[in-house]
Amino acid sequence: MSAPEPIRVLVVDDEPIALAAHAEYVRRLEGFEVVAEAHGMGAALAVLNDPNIASIQLILLDMNLTDGHGLDLLRRIHGLGLMPNVVAITAVRDVQVVRSAIALGITAYLIKPFTFAAFREKLDNYRNYHDVLTDRTHTSQDAIDRALSQLRPTGKLLLPKGMLPETLSAVADWLRTQQAPSSATEAAASLVMSRVTARRYLDHLVETGSATKAPRHGSPGRPELEYSWSRPR
Structure with a gap:
């Protein structure tokens, strides 16, 4: 059996160092491929509209962009009829933004700053979710429940004894x-x-x-x- 194709990822952030760092984090994980890096909303839309770029399956999205807001980009994506999954990676802690992002369909929300372990956990959970629903034309209640459970782990990352x-x-x-x-x-x-x-x-x-x-x-x-x-x- 051939290995599954990697999940195609678009990384969007307005800070060049963070943009490069998050893309490098993705490259360190199995099962993912960085297709493009976008420094803002306009650049992200250009990638998503480019017929020469394979369809994006996952977007890692900052909420604070120099030419717009992450929520605006999510709305534009929906308006284009595209359906990539989105993981918010941002320093924004405003509850209304979080609620709006969830309502617009994000699969996870990761607050900066974070460790590589936390980043890896979020993307591993997403990959498990993706794998359960891949290559299916019909599904079952059990498969749906298992897929959704991957996005909602039951506990936090375990730390060595005595560490807070x-x-x-x-x-x-x-x-x-x-x-x-x-x-x-x-x-x-x-x-x-x-x-x-x-x-x-x-x-x-x-x-x-x-x-x-x-x-x-x-x-x-x-x-x-x-x-x-x-x-x-």
């Missing part, structure tokens, strides 16, 4: 904003926590693929590790 989601989010948020590789000592000083705690959370981000670490060269005494938020190479 709020602290992990704070460390991830801090590291993502650093312009240069940073050490656990620097993280501890900025976040007001012990160096041991900071290093444990930073190492967890490395283990889940959200960060990288390397020795800091040129520093006197015992070599120190420095951490960087994962960005496209």
Whole structure:
């Protein structure tokens, strides 16, 4: 049996770094293919209307765009008679926006900043949902229930014992904003926590693929590790 074709993805974001990073995250996952990257609503519509580009199955969509709003793009997509699935990836936390996005048919909502593990979970859930309903002309109640259940996992990502989601989010948020590789000592000083705690959370981000670490060269005494938020190479 031949392997299933990858899910064709369009990534839409108005921040060049975030756009490239999210596209790179997709490329690190099995079963997905980045077809195009769009820096705004106009560019996204151009991709969706391009007859030379295979139909998009999934859009990763920021809500704040320089030439419009994510909700406006969703409405335009519906007006074109297109039916791609959409995962919102945005810093917008406004409840009305969330409600409107759900009403317009998004399959998931991921708030920035996030770890690669959280991103992977959302897309893995979507892929499971997609696989249940692929290559079917008719379905059953059981298949529909199983497909929808994939989009609504029963629990949160499990963290190692003693680690708190709020602290992990704070460390991830801090590291993502650093312009240069940073050490656990620097993280501890900025976040007001012990160096041991900071290093444990930073190492967890490395283990889940959200960060990288390397020795800091040129520093006197015992070599120190420095951490960087994962960005496209």
